Amino acid sequence: MRLFVIGADPHRERAFATWARAGLSVTLADGVSAGGYEHVVDRFHPIEVRDENADTEWLVRMAAGHDGVTTLAEGALVTAATVARKLGLPGPGVHAARTARSKVRQREIGARHGLAGPRYAAVRGPEDLGRFFAAGRAGAVLKPLDSAGSAAVVAVHTLDEALDRWPRVRATSPSRTGIVEEYLPGAEVSVEAVVRGGEVVFTSLTRKETGGPTGFLEVAHATGQADRPGAEVSALVDRLVTAWEVESAVLHVELKVDDARFVLLEATVRPAGDFITELVAAVHGRDLYLDQARLALGRPLTADRPARARRAEVRFLLASGTVRRTVSPVEVTAGRPYVKIVRQLAQAGCRLAPLTANWARAGYALGWSTDDTGPLTGQLRAAISDLGRLMGTPEVA
Structure with a gap:
């Protein structure tokens, strides 16, 4: 069977491996290709697929003849759902995809259906922040309306603080819109x-x-x-x-x-x-x-x-500075049987980006345990600490 994938974010390697083991023929269309999956699919089309810029009708023609349509990219949820709908194929539904892409829409629909959430306001300019803080002085969170990966999510305690951080939050949103909500x-x-x-x-x-x-x-x-x-x-x-x-x-x-x-x-x-x-x-x-x-x-x-396994956990390296060397995983996993996978995400010689989003993390360690009491978390913490030290990039608390 043929699966048409519209966009794939990084760290989705196991998805493509799973589909290959299942005997699927996979076509990937992605103009960003941040994960570098061109070599692990049967066909690859370098075409823009994110919701703001995608040519949906062209993607419908490309996907014709496939048995299913899906996406591994947060930014292409609406595009993929629309293509599936036009081809009469299963999917999450366009309404659900549009809701997922807007935190304000999620709040509005949730309020109508008894899904309690924090006090919030859509932010399109400084005046929206002014009205929110005038209605209450609780701690708040300011973030882009339609981004993922904890990008540009910041705590703000005063209007002045919110106004200072608003330009960066706005720049991270494809729609140049944010949401401010009471911190819980x-x-x-x-x-x-x-x-x-x-x-x-x-x-x-x-x-x-x-x-x-x-x-x-x-x-x-x-x-x-x-x-x-x-x-x-x-x-x-x-x-x-x-x-x-x-x-x-x-x-x-x-x-x-x-x-x-x-x-x-x-x-x-x-x-x-x-x-x-x-x-x-x-x-x-x-x-x-x-x-x-x-x-x-x-x-x-x-x-x-x-x-x-009875327990499984993944921990990430938050670090700063310039990466001094490439670390072999065995340097970190030796003597730690619960640590199964260690990956360095930044190459030697690179200066790590500011820690303003999940994509700026420098590495990770993943492991599991067949018992409930073993030192899984301790071994993963130690692995992350050693990975940062050996890379020459100290952990950021």
Whole structure:
């Protein structure tokens, strides 16, 4: 069967490996090609596919004859959903894709369907910030309306602070629009959900750790076999699927745990990044990339495979300075049996970019454990520390 993929963000290698093992013929159209996947697909077309600039009719003609259409790029959700709809193929639905691409739209629809969220306002200029802060003086978060990867997400406590940071936030948004919302304390978790024909058929829960200079960069993700959404979270995801009119998709839903109450932050209609799909596969035996392809192709979903771990976790290196050398993974994994994968993301000689988005992280370590009490987190922390030290780029707290 032939799968037409409209755009793919970095670190999606396992998706293409999964699809190849499943015997799919994959065509990728992408004008950015940030992940460098041209050599791992059957056909590649260098064409702009992001929602703001895509020629949808041309993509429809290119995708004709394929059995399914999907995307691995946050910026191409609407494009992919539109192409699938025009070809009569399964997809998340254009309404759901448009909702995912706008944090303000998510808030508006959520409010109408009982999905509580923080106080917020759309920001198109300084006057919008003025009105928001005039209505209350709580701590707030300012971020682009339609970007992903924690890009340009900043904490602001006063109007002056917000006005100072607004130009950079605006520049990061394709639509030059932002959203400011009241800051909620508490931990963050994410739910991965598989939706087929508007019905949720699988969910898992992943715990998130954030930090870095902005406080919002994603530092680690972890899940265990006991991490399953409870009744409250399951009901919330069901309401979201109904409110967004989700048809068939793999969802990534981000929640805040505020005084034992789960509050929806944002969601999207594609598999999670940051190797969360790898964690889910290891612990829950569920390959979300295979689910994504089979949903797009209109094929039955496969049964879960036996889990190979009880816990899995990925941690990222937040560092600064110039990369002095290339580190061999064995220098970091030796003596740490729980650490399975170590990857340096910046080449020797490069000066690391400012830590204003997840894409600026310098490396990662991923591992899993077959027991509940082993030193998985400790070994991953030590691996990340050694990776930064050996690269010559000290960790940023």
